[in-house]
Amino acid sequence: MNDETRMQQRNFYMRLSPLNGHEIAEEEGGFVTPSEEALEHDIRDTLKLWMTLQQGKGGETIANCSWWMTQYMDPERKFDANEGVETLDKLTSFAVSVIGCLIDSEVLKMVEDIELPDIRLSSETAFDALQLDFLKNLEDIMRENGEDE
DSSP states (O other): OOHHHHHHHHHHHHHTOTTTHHHHHHHHHOOOOOOHHHHHHHHHHHHHHHHHHHHSHHHHHHHHHHHHHHHHHOTTOOOOHHHHHHHHHHHHHHHHHHHHHHHHTTSOOOOOOOOOOOOOOOTTSOOOHHHHHHHHHHHHHHHHHHHHO
16 A cells, blocks of 8 residues: 555544544554644544534535435344444544545535634643633533443
């Protein structure tokens, strides 16, 4: 596999999860987690992609398509609630990651201009109220997803 393809593979795995992407890249692709500074940069970029898609029209489209694909994959409705949600989450992650790869390859371009808060992850950084609200909401979402598993 050439270096460019390997980088695409790493970015694909990282974008599957804003906070756990590096673990996925390490486990699935054998990629080494970078320095803390590079890690924060990668997480910020992944969060930006996820937030941009979620807050724009793309989020609803991805959610709908993921739901429809879940239904297509389970035409006899044999998935229980947990399996259905897990499949839906994986399809959503897949869609976001593929879109990120297509943007990187300059096949797609984001045309929606979404206003996002600055994403700061370092504990040395002073957060304003909007950023603290965002981080609290993100923490709550991640905790809920962890409880669902």
